[in-house]
Amino acid sequence: MDDRLTIARSATSRLLVIPGPIEVTDEVLYANAHPSMSHMSLDFASVFGDCIRMTxxxxxxxxxxxxxxxxxGTLGWDQVSSNLVEPGENALVVHTGYFADSFADCLQTYGAKVDQLKADVGGVVKESxxxxxxxxxxxxxxxxTHVDTSTAVLSNIKGVAEVVQRVSxxxxxxxxxxxxxxxEEIHMDAWGIDVVMTASQKGLGTPPGLSIVVASQKAIKVFENRSTPVTSYYGSWKKWLPIMKAYESNAAAYFATPPVNLIYAYHASLSQITQGAVSLEDRFKAHKEASRQIKKAAEEIGFRGVPLSEDVAANGMTALYFPDGFGASDIVPRLLKKDVVVAGGLHADIKAKYFRIGHMGVSVVDPKRGDINKVISALKEVLAEAKAAKA
Incomplete structure (x- = not known):
């Protein structure tokens, strides 16, 4: 292992299992330390083009x-709101938690008229x-919101898309x-999804800082046929579309400087995901298995999941209510003392009643690390300690 990588790894011994940023592989960490490169160089253009294709x-x-x-990831909201929705047009936000409120706010900022369909906390909106x-x-x-990070609720985007295609x-x-x-599996073409927006720091296993938006050709045509100017400057696809096309053809182009080192890190992660020893299909299976393992173990010792049923529970993260009589101060600091970093509550209605665990990427697909077992053991130990302290 390179000395620089050893130093970086030794900077913290804590296991990061929040719902993003997540742990990254050594190869990704090393790629992020790539020597400085010109964003206009042919070498970088080739890497950027590969990233587009692998995405x-x-x-x-x-x-x-x-x-x-x-x-x-927030920039994805701005891209959708400014490129695809013209001022005065209607937008329907399917709400399963905190992040739907934020998306609605962004749409309204750009002049959309927004309606929301809100599910109960832990539930999903009915397709009817x-x-x-x-x-x-x-x-x-x-x-x-496919997985709302505030509730760990998984929405059936395939089912929603089927309703939209049939009705409107x-x-x-x-x-x-x-x-x-x-x-989570996303079959963009087969399911008829027009835009998928994401970010680098969660399941894609790369440090934060990269907004990733993927638009169908139908969405691109809607953008190209809009009757009013795009209402964002930095987020305008009019600016960025020629750049992306140039890089994919292995030619450099410039509008704003890309995060060069982060692109190298993203390339390393994408290569592992799409060409590594674990296939993409097996990766999804591994996330499901790890999710079931953590949720089952947590429920057996007294925690309760925020999602109202197993079929609406995310596979890349878990949200757990504290057992009766316990709160964040009883659990979260004790986990930290065991070098397990989890996230507190985020949803306003239940913020003090629950916490969140991320289980994505290398922590799931590389069982030799023992991350999932470490989380489960820590949960059992801290709850026992908390009970003893109250006895």
């Missing part, structure tokens, strides 16, 4: 257009309610998949 492959798409832009809403008025887009086929289906890409 498409992860979503099982033949011709969708990826946009890889420096920024957080989505159908009724689509029949009530014309919507330019329907947005669905001109409406675009937008998947906020920041917390699901590479840990």
């Amino acid at each position: 498409r492959n992860i979503l099982y798409s033949k011709d969708a257009q990826p946009f890889l832009i420096a920024g957080s 309610d989505i159908e009724a809403a689509l029949k009530s008025k014309k919507y330019k887009v329907v947005t669905v 086929p001109d409406t675009l289906v937008i998947a906020d998949a920041v917390c699901s890409v590479a840990s």
Whole structure:
């Protein structure tokens, strides 16, 4: 192992199991330390082009257009809101937690008229309610958070897309998949999803800082045929589409400087995901198995999942209510003392009542690390300690 990598690894011995950023492989960490390169060099253009193609492959798409832009996952909301929805047009937001509120806020910022269909905490919106809403008025887009990181609820985006195609086929289906890409299956073409937006730091196993948006050719045509100017400058596909096409053809082009080192890290992770020893299909199976393992172990000792049923529970993360009589101060600091870093509650209605665990990427697909077992053991130990302290 390179000395620089050893130093970086020794900087912390803690296991990072929040729902992103996640642990990254040594190869990704090393790639992120790539020597500085010109973003206009042919060597970098080739790497960037590979990233575009591999991103498409992860979503099982033949011709969708990826946009890889420096920024957080939040930038995906801006791209959708400014490029696909014109001021005054209607947007339907399917709400399963905190992040739907934020997407709705972004859409409204760019002038959309937004309606929300809200599920109970831990639940999903009924497809019949989505159908009724689509029949009530014309919507330019329907947005669905595939996995809402605040609740660990998994929405059936395939089912939602089927409803939209049947009832309102001109409406675009937008998947906020920041917390699901590479840990949950997404067949973009076959399911009829028009935009998948995500980010580098979750299932894609790369450090934060890259906004990843993939648009179907149908969505690109809607963008190209809009009657008013795009309402964002940095997020404008008018600026970025020629850049992405140039890089995919292994030619450099410039609008704004890409995060060069992060692209190298993303390339390393994508190569492992699409060409590594664990196939993409087996990767999804491994996430399901790890999810069941953690959830079952947690429930056996007294925790309760936030999702209302197993079929709406995410495979890349778990949200757990504290047992009766216990709170965050009883559990989270004790986990930290055992070098297990989890995330506190985020959903306003239940914020103090639960916490969240991420289990994505290398922690799942490399069992030799023992990450899943370490999380389960720590949960059992800290709950026993908390009970003893209250006895």
